[in-house]
Amino acid sequence: MSDDRRVAVIGSGPAGAMAAHELIRKGIPVTLLEAGDDIQHGRLVRIGGINFFRRLPSMQRASGFVATADPNTNFDYTYALGGLSNQWTGAVPRFCAEDFTAGERVHEKFRWPVSYHELAPYYEIAERVMRITADTVDVLNLPAGYCDHRQRIPEDWQAVARSAFNRGQGFTTMPLADGPPLMLLSRGTAFNSYSVLLEKAHKEGAFELVSGAHVLNLEWDGATRKVVAAVYHDRATGTRKRIQASAFMIACGPLNSPKLLFNSACSDHPNGLGNSSGLLGKYLHDHPKEWWPVDLETPITTLARPAYLTRLPHAKSDPLLACSWTIGHLGMASKINSVLRQKSRSFGVQVFGTMIPKEKYYLRPSADRKDDFGLPVLEVHLEFEPEVQSNIAGARDQLLAVLEDAGYKAKIRELVPQLIPGFAKHFGGAARMHASPTYGVTDTYNRLHDVPNVMVVDASSFTTGAEKNPTLTVMALAARAADRLASDLRAM
Ligand SMILES: Cc1cc2nc3c(=O)[nH]c(=O)nc-3n(C[C@H](O)[C@H](O)[C@H](O)COP(=O)(O)OP(=O)(O)OC[C@H]3O[C@@H](n4cnc5c(N)ncnc54)[C@H](O)[C@@H]3O)c2cc1C
Secondary structure (H helix, E strand, O other), X not given: OOHHHOEEEEOOOHHHHHHHHXXXXXXXXXXXXXXOOOOOOOEEEEEOOEEEEEEOOOXXXXXXXXXXXXXXXXXXXXXXXXXXXXXXXXXXXXXXXXXXXXXXXXXXXXXXXXXXXXXXXHHHHHHHOOOOEEOOOOEOOEOOOOOOXXXXXXXXXXXXXXXXXXXXXXXXXXXXOOOOOOEEEOOOOOOOHHHHHOHHHHHOOOEEEEEOEEEEEEEEEOOOOEEEEEEEEEOOOOEEEEEEOOEEEEOOOOOHHHHHHHHOOOOOOOOOOOOOOOOOOEOOEOOOEEEEEEEEEEEEEOOOOOEEEOOOXXXXXXXXXXXXXXXXXXXXXXXXXXXXXXXXXXXXXXXXXOOOOOOOOEEEEEEEEEOOOOOEEEEEEOOOOHHHHHXXXXXXXXXXXXXXXXOOOEEEOOOEEEOOOOOOOOOEOOOOEOOOOXXXXXXXXXXXXXXXXXXXXXXXXXXXXXXXXXXXXXXXXXXXXXXXXXXXXHHO
């Protein structure tokens, strides 16, 4: 295939690495532009499927953003090969079919332009590269996916599964991309998207990596009505460079991708590339989260792997408001107990909640503040309203009731609130997908409605945010968009 079909992928986190991997697999030449220079080093010692030692690299505060609603908004970030997969935990639940359609109950604008069944083959493509441990059985609100290592929840927890089932919820092993049982790595996570998906692609002529390349804007050509080049700051030389390609897949993460589109404003797209509808940046959403240790009166087998209690049934919930519960270890003693198959009386619970995406929460270029490159700083305008806070607070009694019905009286020892935008690192929605340009910046295949040779393949494209960890869905969407782009380029 000739080089004039070369695609530029921007960002090497899970979204960009997945897109590039799929394009290369389909024979499309790829140039990957990544702002970071290298992967970040850490340490992971995993024996018998348990992480005995894990040192994660620290994050930096991303420059170029300012909070205009909640002053505590967290901007810790990683510019590195692999993006936030240098730090992530690896929880990879699929969305369920209703997660894509439930928003219709509120408004047509909340209907995703892709169904679970269309995405399912791409979920599997992503799962097959991630070395996942999970159970292989569907539970309510969580379809099972492909896994390399099967793990069922222990026998005495089955009473909890039955109690959850009676309430229309599922209870199972949390699908976790944490690699094979034995590992000694000089990075902090088993799945780093760059090292797992792209490091080996270097040996193939079709793949070119340009690291230390912070993309500043995309260059629009009014004559062909396409984007023709990406302009980047080359950190090594401190100069501006330009790279041409036939198509551009933006995967800079849910804040940096919209920023790049705003920075690419030109005379034909004065308010930002892809922003003829005025929607770019709007409907920003995130996961509020909360963590608490729970104490039981009666001991229960210590979980070797985190367990997952799924959301309340869609039909019995306020639309687009839900919570999920991830139940895991409480310190090293708990890990050792799990290896020795001992029982314990306590565990930790991580809750993620949702919010209804609203137009009034947005990203917007600041009128007067500039970033390190002289480009407008992005205002991040998001806060968790009382209804969002009470939704997540309701998760406390809901879990205690499930446990009590299963015969386990439980008490929350303390609350560790984490209700700060940006804390979960699950922002999304600012270049939302919708079949209609009236409601979406991106279309069914993540292409800008206004500029079809540009795709946004990270969580910016989420139409709504389910209560599930987003990255697997991001990767599935990226693989699907890459598959479609490859077919289109091959047909040219
Ligand atoms: C501690 C922690 C735990 C987490 N745990 C989970 C979990 O268990 N499950 C889950 O689903 N998610 C988890 N996440 C979130 C997950 O890491 C992100 O959802 C995921 O990394 C998003 O992938 P991405 O490729 O869209 O973006 P990123 O990972 O942010 O990657 C974007 C890449 O683009 C590069 N970039 C940005 N701007 C530019 C530019 N202008 N030019 C060139 N390159 C650019 C960045 O350097 C980066 O490499 C966690 C995050 C953290 C921090």
